[in-house]
Amino acid sequence: DMKVTQMPRYLIKRMGENVLLECGQDMSHETMYWYRQDPGLGLQLIYISYDVDSNSEGDIPKGYRVSRKKREHFSLILDSAKTNQTSVYFCASSLEGASGNTLYFGEGSRLIVV
């Protein structure tokens, strides 16, 4: 059905709490991404995953970690959330790398850290 699904869609957490954002795709795509979107900054790449257990830092990995144990599933973990991690997080997937391949985005997860 070519879909990227993110859970949860909305989340409010207290500073210092752990956060788990989950992403699934049904296209058997090799590559998956986590971006965050902030006003005026566009989309910033947090992590990229080339396949199961093959992950690489993006431009802003500090404060985040990821897990990919199955090709169709990619998780973003915030250990001890900070207020500056309040943002909208987008997961995306592509057949292979981003060059020449369309990225398919999830609906986004809005995280508020208070």
Added chain:
Amino acid sequence: GEKVEQHESTLSVREGDSAVINCTYTDTASSYFPWYKQEAGKSLHFVIDIRSNVDRKQSQRLIVLLDKKAKRFSLHITATQPEDSAIYFCAASSSGSWQLIFGSGTQLTVMP
């Protein structure tokens, strides 16, 4: 690393007019330039792309121009309609790269 700058943060046009959104990039090795659209409160979806082996591509009312010498590319939306109102993101990627670098987005408003 690659940086993509999107010059217009907001753009307003009258319905039926054309809209132009401009982007520049820094890495001469960049060869793939897609555009994504984000409607209010929704996710991003692909609209059109251009590769470095051509300098113009058209898909219905969307035209993308690429000037490799100036490291500049642009999205032209002709005969704009209210449903074109959205945030448009340009992006760039080098051949063989796994990453897509996005611009900061342009909020396009089409006024009736």
